[in-house]
Amino acid sequence: MSEVAVAVDDLVVEFSSDEGPVRAVDRVNLQLERGKILGLIGESGCGKTTVAHAMLNAVAEPGRIVRGRIHYAGHGDLLGMSEEAQRLFRWQHVSVVFQASQNTLNPLQRIEAQIRELARAHRISNPNALVGRAREICDRLRLDGRRMLDAYPHQLSGGMRQRVGIMLALLLQPEIILFDEPTTALDSLSQESVLRIIEEIHAKEGISGVFITHDLGIVAEVADVVAVMYAGRIVETAPTGTLFNAPRHPYSRALLNALPRLTGDPRAAKGLTGAPPKVVGEVAGCLFRERCRFQTAQCKMAEPVLTSVDADHRVACFKINEEDGRASV
Ligand SMILES: Nc1ncnc2c1ncn2[C@@H]1O[C@H](COP(=O)(O)OP(=O)(O)OP(=O)(O)O)[C@@H](O)[C@H]1O
Ligand SMILES: [Mg+2]
Structure with a gap:
């Protein structure tokens, strides 16, 4: 039996706005199995970053978690922990690497000073050992550890800063x-090298990960x-191979259709027209229906829920059997 490292249950996050709660x-609902990487994809604004922030209970104002549980194996619901316990939990058990790691770094401090601050914040008894470990991880990430720790963030290239961000994420040996x-x-x-590094640490340390990207490749x-x-x-x-080879939701099919293919007619790669709706409050029905050529009255009246179509493959759509499930949008 595979073990679940973190389970997101019934998570709802809203941002207050003049029009009402967005x-x-x-x-x-998401489950990340131990040692596995879960890819989270979808158009800009669909909520990927907000899910990641919620998994750290770090959704910023004007956003708030309305309900849900973020259950970490062996630790319980993050949202039920005291502020102090949550603070210690982050970086120690779950850490994060953002697109712009430089934003995680303090521009006014050398990297080593930032590591010492992390050691203080996490009550680490031997900060020198932590600095040593940081140097070692840098070397593994093909960075000159001594030079990195001595540098201010602005002295590093984007690729270096991103690897320093990964080093910091690994430093307290989190599981996720x-x-x-x-x-x-x-x-x-740099993209290629950062990717190789992520694959390497994943393989060696069995770290579980959530990976958000627009790059389907x-x-x-x-x-x-x-x-x-x-x-x-x-x-x-769905498992990655299944999703790429046999996507069932019309939206997933459209997303994958937008990719130019090596074989076949390149003109078949179509962009998806229109934009996702802005969801204010509770909205009934399938939210994709306005852009979906299979929509019927049912899609407006009722909400399709995630339903198993195959082992580990779940789809929220009434029309998955349209054209034998192989139609393109
Ligand atoms: N600071 C904010 N203030 C108001 N609304 C916000 C804020 N941040 C996010 N939202 C709302 O949350 C939605 C999801 O945003 P989020 O950043 O999670 O999307 P995303 O999938 O990460 O997009 P991208 O691919 O562009 O990073 C947005 O469409 C927007 O309506
Ligand atoms: Mg985002």
Whole structure:
């Protein structure tokens, strides 16, 4: 039996706005198995980063977690812990690498000073050992550890800063790392090297990860399972191979269709027209229906829930059998 490292249950996150509460994450359920990487994909604004922030209970104002549980194996619900326990839990058990790691770094302090501050904040009895470990991880990430620790963030290139961000995420040996577009701001060579590093630490240390990216090629490469989000909801989850070879939700099919293929007619790669709806308060029905060529009255009246179509493959759509499940949008 596979073990679940973290389970997100019935998560709802809203941002207050003049029009009312914007529902950025709507009743999301996710399970991350130990040692596995879950890819989280979907168009801009669909709620991926908000899910990652909620997994750290770090949703910023004007957002708030309306309900849900973030259950970490062996630790319980993060949202039920005291503020102090949550503070210690982050970085120690779950850490994060953002697109712009420089934003995690204090521009006014050398990296070593920041590590010493982390040691203080986490009541680590031997800060020198932590600095030593940081140097070692840097070397493993093909960075000159001594030079990195001595540097101010602005003295490092984007690729270096991103690797320093990964080093910091690894430093307290967490079981889970959340990667939110860790390679997006990098040139393709740095991107490739950061990706190799993530794969390497995943393989060696059995770390579980959530990997958020717009780059479906990267998802295909690093993720074991994929969850597709649309307008705050999960619309499909499947093992990576299944999702790429046999997506069932019309939205997933459209997302994958937008990819140019090596074989076949390149003109068949179509962009998806229109935009996701802004969800204010509770909205009934399928949120994708306005962009879906299979929509019927049912899609407006009722909400499709995630339903198993195969082992580990779940889809929230009434029309998955349209054209034998193989139609393109
Ligand atoms: N600071 C904020 N204030 C108001 N609304 C916000 C804020 N941050 C996010 N939202 C709302 O939450 C939704 C989801 O945003 P989120 O950043 O999680 O999307 P995303 O999938 O990470 O997008 P991207 O791919 O562009 O990073 C947005 O569409 C927006 O409605
Ligand atoms: Mg985001």
